[in-house]
Amino acid sequence: MNNLKLRIDKYLDSDGGAPPEVFATIYPLDPESGRKRTKQKVRREMVPISKQPSDSRAIALDPGHYFVEVALPSGEILSDSVDVTSNQDAELVLNAEDSPHEWLSWQHLVGNVSSAESSTLGIRSKHDKALKSLRLTPVPQVEIPPSLNWLSSPMPGLVHTRGELSTGRGHDVWTALAKLPTSNRQLSQLLNSGKPPQPIGLYNRDPQRAIYRVIHGAQPVSGATTLNSDRTREFVAVPQRNSIELVSLPMPWPLISSGREAVIEIVVQQVCNASEFATSLTVRDDRLGVLLGFLSSGALGAVQQIAQTAQGMLYGKTMNSLAAAAGAYAMVGSATDSKEHEWHLWVRNLCNWFELMPDGAIQFAWLHLRLRRGPSDLDEARRWLKIAYRRGLPYFSLGVRWLLDGLDKVSHSDSEAEEMRNAVRDISWRIHPQSPFTIIRLGKV
């Protein structure tokens, strides 16, 4: 058995620490037919994304011909074949598309921004006839804001305390957000309890998009603005022409590798029309950030990878509860049978132990709804959906969809659940559907 040294060649702006990794699928192949060799299993291995040859991952393989394939969260697929011989190690470097700028490299990796030209396709020419037949019309573009607004005194309900939740004194954020005026230009201030929000300056920009970096209560890293507060969650408002995009930040987000806080990168892009969302988020986490990118595109292609990593996230939940919640969405969403599994217990713990994170209760309710082993599952689902509603906005946008679908199913002959369903529905219309993290448009579109 010899080693295959494997690496994905792509520049990534680093905050220090190990390079991020994605799964590679390694097929043992018949070199003539291109078919997978029978009796030999396909392997999945984590491989680093790095420009440094020394970062290559050594994978022990039997001699033979192999085909290696990597799907990046951006949708780009890299593949090549390699011969592993019995007398020396083999090396394979898969070249990924370049980012438009080095400072956009993370956003490019997770698919939030695209290259000017695809290296695979290399298409440049214009097809005027095709354009005419498609009847495309240019649309005005929305300006990129010079700064974002950090809600340093968020309105009641956006952020709860344990005391509020345990005594039932928590404000109903769903109805409060729906009742905000649509024409008020001071929406950010209203969301900040009437006080002026604090500006978050640009990190970098080009004519099409800008990057803003933030970090939770820590020493600044990689030019990030420090958000110093003792609150349990943070929000940012991104001003647009007649509206704002309210962004729930996934923080605190301690990195598994070092324990320090991850840099959260917010990108604001010019959009083709006013109904499009301008904002997207990336967590610069070498272990988990890349997998979160798969969730953002809704690509089920990474489900096995996410599910595997999800187990790790769940088991390490006390360290990073938000990452554990991302894993739980993958586990509950990809479950195939109604047998008891050990991870069911972890989802329950996530729901019970992290009451300030509404996602856990939504996931536990959905687990009951999906298992449907009897009437008690429906009753439990109803109970946890109501608890989730009172806990406030989910960190992940999938939670809003699951909460709405779940309340739909339990609201027959339950007026309280029906009212909650209606309130969630009013917000669900404003949710950024592609963002893994909750982003809500408020104001006039």
Add this chain to the structure above:
Amino acid sequence: MKATVFTNKVKGPATHAIVIGVGHYPHLPGGSAKKKVANPDGMGQLLSPPESARAVARWLIEKYESVGRPLGSVALLTSEKVPAKFKYRPRGKNKKSQSVNVALAAMPAVEEAIVSWRALGDKNPEHLLLFYFCGHGVAAGTELALLMADFGEKPIAPLNGALDFRKFHSNMEECAARHQCYFIDACRVGSELLKRNQGFAGNPVVQWTGVGGNPNGQLRLGPIFYSTLAEAKAYAREGELSIFTDALLEALHGAGSGDESGPWEVKTTRLQQALDFLMREASQLLKMPQAQIPSSDSLAELTLNTLDSPKVPVVVRVQPQEAHAVAALRCESASEKQNRPPWPDPWRLSVTTGKYSFFADFKKKEYIVNPFVDEIVRPPYWGKPLKVQQ
């Protein structure tokens, strides 16, 4: 008129499909009805959906292979100004082409067809149910209304001619068939109509009853493939297949397949990767204002169809671009040869999986070495530049 255009007696698990293509909307601008919708939100007549729906139904009948779940039935509903018959050639020797009338894709017929389709799904948990829609869709956040031909027929209740897709999909959880797959080829551009009607997005047809459990302890897997990301327009070339349907058929024909577990199988995971590539390719070729990125919102993995020899999209170009403009392409394998003349864009081929040599040939000798590469071509696509030495 019954919507079913094809049936095949299958003993055991089978695949049942419902295919809907709405092009003619009588109550939208350009439609045949006198009464028009008061605020059409920019929507009008479409030419592509009936063609696209027929192509999907034809592909299912003529090409769909599944060892475990052969095709059991196809229901087809369309709407177009001049209704066309549906023609297909049944498989088997000496089978003659068939030409059948197609039901109108208005809500009453759609409802009847969905009820029958759901009833088929209730007969066996191992059945695979496929749902395909091409036409106008309007969205508000997570809500999506699929508009049928009778959208706007009642001026005071235009959405009576729409299918509430979110609830329909969610409530299909109670259908016994554990494997369901949905393809939605429609705009998901935001609409005030849905917001104004407080979540009423049409008739879900299937309601949630709250009774019953998971047959055999298997949970429902019901991935949805959308032609575009939410809040985006879906594009089509007039009178041709829509861009998404074109990509979908190419993916089902091979680009979306893999042989990880033995035979070539199209699984939903791979299908998403293939669609992503094919739609991005179309977006770039047609210089669309936004990438037509397909999306799915399920984490489920299920097998759709099987293939003997998948066709794989291949994109080849010569670097630098000046050399590409004067190069001719040869693509050769032990059993296949293809040639392409000089062409300003990258060459686009479709080949069966296997080992290939790609050559760039130049008539004049301005480039000294003819570049070639020997490569294994496998789904979802192959695409590399041939680099010349000057």
